[in-house]
Amino acid sequence: MxxxxxxxxxxxxxxxxxxxxxxxxxxxxxxxxxxxxxxxxxxxxxxxxxxxxxxxxxxxxxxxxxxxxxxxxxxxxxxxxxxxxxxxxxxxxxxxxxxxxxxxxxxxxxxxxxxxxxxxxxxxxxxxxxxxxxxxxxNLSAPLTEEEAGLAGVKEAEAQESQGTSARRGHVSSKVNVPTGDGVLEALACLKEEDCRGTLVQLKFQLPDETLTLDSSADAVQPSDVAGHISTTEPRYTFYSHPSGTQAEPKIWFIYTCPSASKIKERMVYSTSKSWTRIVAERDAGITVTKSLEATEPSEITAESLGGDESAEQSAAENMKPSTGFARPKRPGRR
Missing domain, CATH: 3.40.20.10 (Severin)
Incomplete structure (x- = not known):
């Protein structure tokens, strides 16, 4: 923090x-x-x-x-x-x-x-x-082993991903468990509040134990300024409460960025954990993610792509499509 x-x-x-x-x-x-x-x-x-x-x-x-x-x-x-x-x-x-x-x-x-x-x-x-x-x-029950927890998380994340956005909102399972650090859930929960419109919460993994921690939070962030708050050297999960949201219907974005400068280990951890992270945020912090966005570089996150207009979002997503794919590392010896 x-x-x-x-x-x-x-x-x-x-x-x-x-x-x-x-x-x-x-x-x-x-x-x-x-x-x-x-x-x-x-x-x-x-x-x-x-x-x-x-x-x-x-x-x-x-x-x-x-x-x-x-x-x-x-x-x-x-x-x-x-x-x-x-x-x-x-x-x-x-x-x-x-x-x-x-x-x-x-x-x-x-x-x-x-x-x-x-x-x-x-x-x-x-x-x-x-x-x-x-x-x-x-002391109610012994915790799952790391292997058991990981397997349960993978299965749940895959199921949630295949069911689509509406299914994820309607049923957020209790089986997925991503270890979270101090302040993570509290910061996310605040995004529901009306006076937190424009609040940005950025999460990162603490390696090597892969605990999801609170990297930073900022208030009164305009859509055009979101990119400036996101790391350009490491992957990040960013939750952003759009200023146009209301108390009855907050607009919370889930943004996943994975800069080309990030390490291979980081890319693997963040890529495989993004669905889990969203599930945990919705289940344990009680928020509802309205829309998601993925990008390689934070600079690709623009006010237009966060504008809330469906046609603008679709256009922005199409423009970003070539650069948002995270290429699988090439095998040694191949060019």
């Missing part, structure tokens, strides 16, 4: 004090003036830590996001959990900001300190009973 927000020296000092102080259970933080800052601390009163969670309730607002750095094991160097609390009624922009900056928070404070991270939208999730449900959900 390239939000430009970083941990203030004040927060770093407060966290160091929090780590060394055995009498503190939690450190709360927020965002102010493009900086992560400390807001308050909560004392350690009981053990296990679940019995102290009730203290959080009076510090959380149903309409404001917050970070909670929770000490769950005072004796372990990694005995901390970073909780991102983003209530459903928080302002849309605040939701995006907190969700997409959560990884920055743990990285700058020392990722080795945190045993896990948690995303919560309801105050009830941060109670003893809510935490128990979270742990039960985490």
């Amino acid at each position: 390239q939000s430009g927000i970083s941990a203030s020296q004040e927060l770093q000092d407060a966290f160091n004090q929090f780590v060394s102080d055995a009498s503190q259970r939690a450190l709360l933080a927020g965002i102010e003036d493009e900086k992560l800052i400390p807001t308050t601390t909560i004392p350690l009163q009981a053990s296990p830590f679940q019995e102290d969670l009730h203290q959080l309730q009076s510090h959380l607002s149903p309409s404001a996001a917050a970070y909670i750095l929770l000490k769950i094991d005072p004796h372990a160097p990694d005995g901390y959990v970073a909780v991102t609390f983003v209530p459903n009624s928080a302002p849309v922009r605040q939701k995006m900001l907190f969700a997409s900056t959560r990884l920055t928070l743990v990285r700058e404070l020392g990722i080795e300190r945190f045993r896990s991270t948690l995303f919560a939208t309801e105050k009830e999730e941060l109670t003893a009973s809510g935490w128990a449900k979270h742990e039960q959900h985490e």
